[in-house]
Amino acid sequence: MAAAENKDDLPTAAPKKRGLDGQIDVSVSGRQRWLYGANTAILIIIVLAMVVCLDWLSVRFNYRKDLTTGGIYSLSPRTKKLLALVDHQKKRIYLVNLYPQGQPQGRSGITEFLQGRKVQQLIKEYSRNSSYVREFKTTHGRKALEEQIRSRFKGEFSPYKAAARQFTRLALQIKKFLAAEAAGWGRLAQQPGLTAQQQQVALSVQSVFNGSLPREIARTRRHAQKAMHSTLPDWPRVSKELSDTANMLASNLSALGKPDALEQSTNIQLGPAITAYLKGRTAAYHKEIALLRAYRQKITAIKPLRAGAILHELTPDSLLVMGPEKLKVLPGYSLFKPRSASLGQGPEYVFNGEQAVNSALLGMIQKHRTKVVFVSISPTNLISTGGPFSRIAAQLKRSNFKVFQWSPTPVNPQQGPAGPPPAMGKGVIWVVVELPPPGQESYLAGMINEQLESKVRQHLAQGGNALFLLGSMPEQLLMSFQGKLPFKGLLGGYGVRFRPTYSIVQRTQTSRHGYVAMPEVQVSTFPNTIIGRPLESLATLFAGQMMAPNQYLLAPTVVEPLAHLPKGTMAKVIVQTSAGVDTWGQPSGYTGPAVFQPGTDLPAPLPLAVMAQKGTTRVVAIGNVLFASNQILESGQPYVTGGQLGWVYNYPGNAELFVNAMYWLAHDSHLIAVSPRATVALRIARMGSSEETMVRLWSFIGPACLVIVAGFVVFLVRRRV
Amino acid sequence: MSRIMAVAGRELKSLFYSPVAYIVLVLYLLFVGLLFSMLVFIPGELANPQPMFAWNHLILIFIVPFITMSLLAEEYRSGRIEVLRTSPLAEMEIILGKFLGAMGFYCVVIASSVVFVLTLMAFGRPDFHPIFTSYMGLLLMGSMMVAIGVFFSALSEHQILAAMSTCVTLVTLGILVGFVRQLVPTSWFAATQIRHVLGYMAIEPHMANFARGVVDTQNIVYFLTGTCLFLFLTYVVLESRRWR
Numbered sequence: 001m002a003a004a005e006n007k008d009d010l011p012t013a014a015p016k017k018r019g020l021d022g023q024i025d026v027s028v029s030g031r032q033r034w035l036y037g038a039n040t041a042i043l044i045i046i047v048l049a050m051v052v053c054l055d056w057l058s059v060r061f062n063y064r065k066d067l068t069t070g071g072i073y074s075l076s077p078r079t080k081k082l083l084a085l086v087d088h089q090k091k092r093i094y095l096v097n098l099y100p101q102g103q104p105q106g107r108s109g110i111t112e113f114l115q116g117r118k119v120q121q122l123i124k125e126y127s128r129n130s131s132y133v134r135e136f137k138t139t140h141g142r143k144a145l146e147e148q149i150r151s152r153f154k155g156e157f158s159p160y161k162a163a164a165r166q167f168t169r170l171a172l173q174i175k176k177f178l179a180a181e182a183a184g185w186g187r188l189a190q191q192p193g194l195t196a197q198q199q200q201v202a203l204s205v206q207s208v209f210n211g212s213l214p215r216e217i218a219r220t221r222r223h224a225q226k227a228m229h230s231t232l233p234d235w236p237r238v239s240k241e242l243s244d245t246a247n248m249l250a251s252n253l254s255a256l257g258k259p260d261a262l263e264q265s266t267n268i269q270l271g272p273a274i275t276a277y278l279k280g281r282t283a284a285y286h287k288e289i290a291l292l293r294a295y296r297q298k299i300t301a302i303k304p305l306r307a308g309a310i311l312h313e314l315t316p317d318s319l320l321v322m323g324p325e326k327l328k329v330l331p332g333y334s335l336f337k338p339r340s341a342s343l344g345q346g347p348e349y350v351f352n353g354e355q356a357v358n359s360a361l362l363g364m365i366q367k368h369r370t371k372v373v374f375v376s377i378s379p380t381n382l383i384s385t386g387g388p389f390s391r392i393a394a395q396l397k398r399s400n401f402k403v404f405q406w407s408p409t410p411v412n413p414q415q416g417p418a419g420p421p422p423a424m425g426k427g428v429i430w431v432v433v434e435l436p437p438p439g440q441e442s443y444l445a446g447m448i449n450e451q452l453e454s455k456v457r458q459h460l461a462q463g464g465n466a467l468f469l470l471g472s473m474p475e476q477l478l479m480s481f482q483g484k485l486p487f488k489g490l491l492g493g494y495g496v497r498f499r500p501t502y503s504i505v506q507r508t509q510t511s512r513h514g515y516v517a518m519p520e521v522q523v524s525t526f527p528n529t530i531i532g533r534p535l536e537s538l539a540t541l542f543a544g545q546m547m548a549p550n551q552y553l554l555a556p557t558v559v560e561p562l563a564h565l566p567k568g569t570m571a572k573v574i575v576q577t578s579a580g581v582d583t584w585g586q587p588s589g590y591t592g593p594a595v596f597q598p599g600t601d602l603p604a605p606l607p608l609a610v611m612a613q614k615g616t617t618r619v620v621a622i623g624n625v626l627f628a629s630n631q632i633l634e635s636g637q638p639y640v641t642g643g644q645l646g647w648v649y650n651y652p653g654n655a656e657l658f659v660n661a662m663y664w665l666a667h668d669s670h671l672i673a674v675s676p677r678a679t680v681a682l683r684i685a686r687m688g689s690s691e692e693t694m695v696r697l698w699s700f701i702g703p704a705c706l707v708i709v710a711g712f713v714v715f716l717v718r719r720r721v
Numbered sequence: 722m723s724r725i726m727a728v729a730g731r732e733l734k735s736l737f738y739s740p741v742a743y744i745v746l747v748l749y750l751l752f753v754g755l756l757f758s759m760l761v762f763i764p765g766e767l768a769n770p771q772p773m774f775a776w777n778h779l780i781l782i783f784i785v786p787f788i789t790m791s792l793l794a795e796e797y798r799s800g801r802i803e804v805l806r807t808s809p810l811a812e813m814e815i816i817l818g819k820f821l822g823a824m825g826f827y828c829v830v831i832a833s834s835v836v837f838v839l840t841l842m843a844f845g846r847p848d849f850h851p852i853f854t855s856y857m858g859l860l861l862m863g864s865m866m867v868a869i870g871v872f873f874s875a876l877s878e879h880q881i882l883a884a885m886s887t888c889v890t891l892v893t894l895g896i897l898v899g900f901v902r903q904l905v906p907t908s909w910f911a912a913t914q915i916r917h918v919l920g921y922m923a924i925e926p927h928m929a930n931f932a933r934g935v936v937d938t939q940n941i942v943y944f945l946t947g948t949c950l951f952l953f954l955t956y957v958v959l960e961s962r963r964w965r
Contacts, residue, residue, distance in 0.1 A: 032964065033964055033965070036961070036964045037961075040957055040960075040961060043957070044954070044957060047950065047953055048950070051946045051949070051950050054942055054946050055921070055942060055943060055946055057942075058938055058939045058941075058942035058943070059921065059939050062937055062938050062939040063937070063938045064935060064936070064937045064938070064939075065935070065936045065937075066934065066935050067850040067851070067853070067854050067934045067935065067936055068848055068850055068851055068933070068934035068935075069848050069850055072933075072934070073933055073934070073935050684762065684763065684764050684767075684768050684841070684844045684845040685764060685844050685845065687764050687844075692762075692764055695758075695762060695840065695844070696758040696762060697758075698840070699754045699757045699758045699762060699837060699840055700751070700754040700755055700757075700758050701751070701754065702754075702836075703750040703754060703833065703836045703837075704746075704747045704750040704751045704754065707743055707746045707747050707750060707833070708743065708747060710743070711740065711742075711743030711746075714737070714738075714743075715740075718738065
């Protein structure tokens with residue numbers, strides 16, 4: 001503005017001066033130039049300050065709008081509902097980002113840094129959308145956080161503190177007792193009539209009562225007192241020491257409390273004087289022993305510290321969720337799911353933070369945990385360590401489910417029938433593993449017994465929900481059912497049809513056997529359903545067990561909605577194969593050449609999983625027994641990055657789809673894979689390699705060539721004009 | 722306004738009469754075409770043009786100096802600046818006219834990438850909201866880049882010098898600041914604040930938000946204040962020539 005006002009004073013309008021030669025001098029004097037310069041400098045400073053202020057204000061009070069149709073970069077409406085629930089319950093919840101915030105160290109450090117930034121953004125989004133979810137910030141780093149955690153669990157420490165305090169009192173009493181006893185044994189040693197050996201015994205006991213035992217008590221008492229006055233004591237270690245000392249004292253006293261036993265164990269004749277003394281003191285000894293044992297029992301009964309477990313889990317790449325009553329550490333692997341990558345490449349991570357945080361929040365505001373029962377004809381271990389479904393069971397536990405296992409087959413038939421299921425009916429989900437998993441084929445001989453089916457029917461009739469893991473069956477097994485396929489009628493009632501007579505295969509070229517039909521179908525197309533939609537970018541595999549070329553077990557099979565759904569039912573395909581010519585459904589047991597047979601085979605796309613609902617009962621049927629087994633979930637490959645060996649899973653989509661299905665069955669749809677979220681963008685159509693090359697070539701040089709032609713035309717036209 | 726538009730029209734016309742416009746367009750289309758065919762057009766993958774827009778600034782950093790280098794530098798060199806000054810045009814009108822002329826051509830450049838969006842639409846169905854916000858971001862980013870170019874063009878009579886200075890500034894804002902930010906040691910006084918400031922100065926994160934489909938007032942303000950600041954500085958430079 002100032003410059004604009006000075007416009008009239010600029011050289012053209014400046015007062016005209018006469019120079020020495022009599023000509024008009026239009027130049028600007030040094031003083032004027034200095035004034036103009038200063039004026040301009042001040043103006044620039046003012047404008048710069050205004051720009052800085054505006055930018056600062058825009059950072060401080062920014063408004064952000066996510067315009068993507070699916071709202072990919074903001075919290076999903078489901079999460080917002082959950083946050084509204086948190087706000088409604090007025091529960092203050094803190095989120096703590098433990099990822100390194102400073103300068104990244106090395107290549108792996110950059111990954112951690114970027115992941116930390118993502119976690120930070122997520123925390124910001126949560127606190128923006130809730131009045132009760134806040135970020136916990138501390139300027140004193142991890143130590144302050146540890147103190148905060150300990151202060152939250154201070155109630156847990158009081159039994160330990162009380163035990164330490166009690167020990168100091170007990171120690172005084174015991175020491176007094178030991179001193180009196182030492183004096184007594186000293187007097188005994190000086191009594192006439194004792195043999196030299198008996199005198200030696202009395203003096204030894206006196207020295208124990210006078211020296212080693214009081215020394216041990218004093219040491220333990222010192223440690224207990226130190227712990228009581230310390231800010232961060234290691235209570236489990238201190239309590240163990242207190243317990244050990246009490247035990248040691250009690251065993252020493254109890255040895256003297258039984259003179260006969262002592263005589264036998266030491267092989268020394270104690271003599272009438274010592275025996276009489278000991279017998280006279282037995283009651284006093286027993287009193288002290290009882291006191292020490294009661295004290296020890298009290299220490300053993302103290303519950304282990306939860307704060308300790310939490311502090312142990314706090315790693316530098318995790319997110320801590322602190323609720324009023326509970327704390328949960330979300331480790332890096334639950335926040336970032338690796339996508340498939342080839343050998344030698346670092347993994348790509350899919351951010352799963354929103355789902356993980358939601359799960360933790362739900363655990364804090366919802367006390368009820370849905371029960372999941374894995375049901376199979378095989379009574380052997382399914383879900384514990386070493387079981388074929390242990391990995392998915394662990395993931396379900398992390399997602400706030402309680403997981404059990406049950407089989408109608410008794411482990412030992414001689415011990416009578418199997419017990420009742422641990423849970424069934426309303427609010428319970430059964431995972432029905434139709435065929436015995438690998439390694440437990442011996443149970444195939446027992447067939448899918450009717451007891452299992454009737455129990456599942458009963459469970460569903462009581463309002464329970466179920467997920468079926470179904471598979472194709474070999475011919476001989478099918479024949480044994482005599483046309484009455486297990487679960488066929490049951491699933492038909494929910495509008496679901498499965499065709500175990502067909503195996504879904506994919507033609508693959510191998511170096512040894514040429515073209516082979518493999519029972520392995522990788523899926524990349526998910527119809528638009530609440531369960532499958534979020535899996536847009538995650539690799540998912542449906543696979544059987546290959547025995548020999550064209551021979552396999554437990555192959556994926558067709559599961560589809562019935563053409564005419566029963567009244568009041570809903571059934572939708574959640575997964576289907578792509579429409580490629582290399583995938584088809586062939587009769588189970590077929591061992592001919594790997595070629596699609598138009599008459600007998602089913603053409604792709606083939607449905608692989610269906611979700612169905614009748615009333616409030618929900619059913620999900622997946623056409624693959626091994627879908628959620630460790631065999632697929634653990635399939636992965638190593639990679640080397642930053643000099644470190646890592647492991648990347650090939651098919652992270654399997655576990656995600658399974659957990660999503662469980663959330664849907666549990667009527668907790670607001671938790672279904674909220675992140676990574678689905679976009680409305682459809683995939684680019686698959687095409688032949690020549691067509692693809694053409695499009696790429698056109699994209700690269702086509703438009704540029706058109707511009708060159710246009711330029712040439714303009715040049716010619718202008719030349720003619 | 723009509724005088725501004727007259728200057729802008731003249732500038733735009735002169736750009737299209739020179740081979741520079743076609744060279745710039747060809748370079749831009751080759752680069753974006755490469756991005757499209759390598760990162761976007763992957764059959765079976767999501768129809769998502771985000772990488773194409775997010776990395777656009779890397780080529781625009783080198784293209785914008787070509788567009789802006791002659792705006793005022795050529796006027797100085799040919800002496801036409803005196804004619805302009807003696808005309809009834811105010812300094813600000815000259816600057817805005819030149820700026821809008823260059824922006825017009827810049828719009829033609831970024832509009833040429835629509836051909837890739839159309840190709841994508843032929844084989845998939847992309848989400849249009851992020852595409853819309855990406856073009857909005859490109860426009861805002863371009864206005865700042867062009868303003869920087871106009872400023873350096875006003876500083877020198879030599880087009881190459883103007884182009885080089887613009888290029889260095891844009892490379893600094895577009896690429897180097899991001900690297901320097903990572904190099905600030907944590908031991909430094911106010912290291913976090915320094916990193917924040919450097920992070921804010923970089924062009925890439927601001928454009929990345931638009932490319933993702935997220936509109937943030939912070940990003941809009943960054944580009945608008947940047948544009949205004951450099952246009953103002955150009956005005957100061959032009960105006961100071963009267964008394965320097």
